[in-house]
Amino acid sequence: MNYAKEELLAVTIARLIGDARHVAVGAASPIPATGAFLLKQQNPALRISLLQKRSGNPFTEGSRELFDLAGQGRIDVFFLGGAQIDGEANINLVAAEGKRFPGSFGSAFMYFTAGKTILFREEHSPRVLVKKVDYVSAPGWSPPEIERRGGPAALLTGKALFAWQTEKRRFLLESVHPGGKADDIRANTGFDYDMPAQVPATPGPTPAELRLLRGSVAHVIAENYPEFARRVWGEARPTATT
Amino acid sequence: MNYAKEELLAVTIARLIGDARHVAVGAASPIPATGAFLLKQQNPALRISLLQKRSGNPFTEGSRELFDLAGQGRIDVFFLGGAQIDGEANINLVAAEGKRFPGSFGSAFMYFTAGKTILFREEHSPRVLVKKVDYVSAPGWSPPEIERRGGPAALLTGKALFAWQTEKRRFLLESVHPGGKADDIRANTGFDYDMPAQVPATPGPTPAELRLLRGSVAHVIAENYPEFARRVWGEARPTATT
Amino acid sequence: MSDLRSNETRFLEDADAIAQEIPDGASIGLPPDYSPVAMAVVRALVRRKARQLKLIGVPVLGLCADILIGAGCVREIETSAVTLGEAGLAPRFTAAAEKGALRIIDATCPMIHTGLQATEKGVPFMPLRGVLGSDLVRHHPDWKTIDNPYSEGDPILLAKAIVPDVALFHARWADEAGNVWVGRRGELATIAHASKSCYVTYEERQAGDMLEDEILAPGCIGSVYISAVAPAPRGAWPLGVPGMYGIDDAHVQAYARMANTAAGFQQYLDEFVLKPVAA
């Protein structure tokens, strides 16, 4: 079957969201948004809040409301990335090796208060996936005395999917995307992690999922991330079989 | 000169407000409101916020905003009454002698945060003006370690005006309303207070003040306190000389 | 927090259907009389003989509390006052209080807002200036005084987070997405945000999604907070809805007179609460 890398990542994200009831997707996150809207096709009750959407923003009280919502326990799934991500699921959005990044945004709060966080970064390299982040914008785990509702559930990259093992505070290589090899993952990952003897391939989109992605999902995504939709699905936004 | 008791009290309140820039007047306070609007005729920059006004309420964020405003230091003058008021300027709005009153409202906060508070209670009797309140809804003064922006400035009753002496934490009888006697005040006041050898009479409204009260002020007050305006100024709301 | 993850607003038939969902023993956050009160649900709660309710006045209580107290639905209240406004004292509250038949937690307006704001932010407490030295502090079970960690020898009061089981109020509009429009009545949003579940009656149904309208959105409470809505035209009566109808002063004054005695209150219930009434 032919599909785009973005489509593989989106269906993986849809599976990771699972039975959540409320997903919040940050700015500049077209792939998580695609995954969430794909899932909504199957579960219309799923609530998706697109943050900083230019129109039809779901909030009525300004930029504080997302954080209040999360504090109240009303956000089940959130997405975070990182200029660096390490083997303890710490993320760094501030600075590394003399380079300055934009900053931590709400990560240090959302990582604690959302029900679960999916770490997502397409670049899979030793530069991004490091042994230890240079700056902890938001910690991957907290000692027991610290109140923390949620934490990392998984780390999805352009090459592989890792599951987070809460007890061991370590990642487990869950699957490698089709065409990739476990050895290549080891070579491109700066942190140590567990892996089974046989690492399965990440399941690709089913024909039904592809139909949805290229139909109604592409339509919604094009409204909010026009550049991305054009790149993945072209101007025509084809429906059904391609 | 002929004037109503309410007119005397209103002009006294206008003088007590003085050079304030922002006065907040609670529900069911037509006389303080009358005093504030009289002053506004002379100083149009005076801002008057009528709380719980049924329409044209000055707040956009609901009932919390008044308290936030006061906390920010943006309310210069507020009014409080009391089922009991004692010689240390404590007020009781909760319960006394087996009787239950409505409750403390925002008094315990506003008394601290408004720039100054004018205590106002028409009934002047030993039942209301007591030696010690049965319940302190809001204290008249605070020890030095307690942060407190404001406190009582004066106590105005239907019979007299007391000034608050911050250092001595005691009231001083400043004037007795025309027709009254200092002895009568002493007999009807349950707490002890200072007084000068000669107690002056509370100055009545000037002809100019009366013209304003019976003209534009009566008009504004009638919109917000129709029963009161009818009682004081009659249906016709006469302007100028009566 | 049972219902916090509920994200689909249900559309119920009427105020009675809401009253069926509010269980005995629930704590209910209620707005003041000048902010739309779901009076139709209050009457339905009396009809279904609700018991052991705890009412939280945000920040004061009025007619709705007096009726519920008089009808024996209420175990406890936390509020900064109970008043009928221009109609004077709340007679059934006063009678119950003076008989000792009601647990009363006396508060002051901004401390109630502060406790709800704490829940809104997901924090266990929030500080407030003032109040210290008031007997309210001595009697309130949930307030604490600490030293300001930023400045030595500077005591400051903390409100513990208040988490009502139920938020209950009335709105001018609800839309097809389950959003409600309450205009500038911000205390309603605070109650909704802080409560485990939230029930709203409304005057009129709006087509579409008000959050897509830049002019209406700022006065809306998003459906993410709303458990269920039900139509109740003139559902705040005898209280008012800003911009639609005012308080029926004559009725509230008549209530105040009748409710001055237990017998008169029962007559009021018979006439205006126990049999369905056209406003």
Next chain:
Amino acid sequence: MSDLRSNETRFLEDADAIAQEIPDGASIGLPPDYSPVAMAVVRALVRRKARQLKLIGVPVLGLCADILIGAGCVREIETSAVTLGEAGLAPRFTAAAEKGALRIIDATCPMIHTGLQATEKGVPFMPLRGVLGSDLVRHHPDWKTIDNPYSEGDPILLAKAIVPDVALFHARWADEAGNVWVGRRGELATIAHASKSCYVTYEERQAGDMLEDEILAPGCIGSVYISAVAPAPRGAWPLGVPGMYGIDDAHVQAYARMANTAAGFQQYLDEFVLKPVAA
């Protein structure tokens, strides 16, 4: 708090008149790029060669900060991020940061909101969950960790009250009473409430008093908070005003390219900032 008792909104002529009133060294609370930014005043600040400003991002900074930093107006920023959104990194911020030419206090969005809410309530601090264990806590000068007074062995973070000297933003409407309408952009109200003075540019003047209109009032910030307003049609350009005009993406992308070098940035200033520009 110099201007807190100011209660008369002044009507100034234009954005330059506002820039004249914002002194060198002032701390300025600024909204994110998706909430109307007073870009016309930002350009006027560059023209008047403002110096030593402290910018506070509520909760993030964007184009306005990058221009002010590039033009040498800024000593220090406190923010949870600086970004041009879809146009990528903020180049002058990045260059200044990597050269060490700017003091940066890194924060996280809700801690900035929390610090402003503390000032809004008149309290010296406010708690927030989460964040503990982040390096932000180690580096931030104003945050403290205490034990939750309601539960032993439960550390919780406090934000110290943030008090900007100046709130600066753009609004769709101002009215004759000095109220401004900002719709659902609640962060603008928080900045206005917490700041010592507040300057607002607006698109259009409304007759009368918007607070008398139940539909408009919920989106208004009352004049009690507003020091002065000035007209600035398309004053947020190249950023947008919800419901009126969107972000001029092409212009922001052109900016991002030009500002990648100091020379290109100077050319941008010459072309779009130093000489008056028609949007």
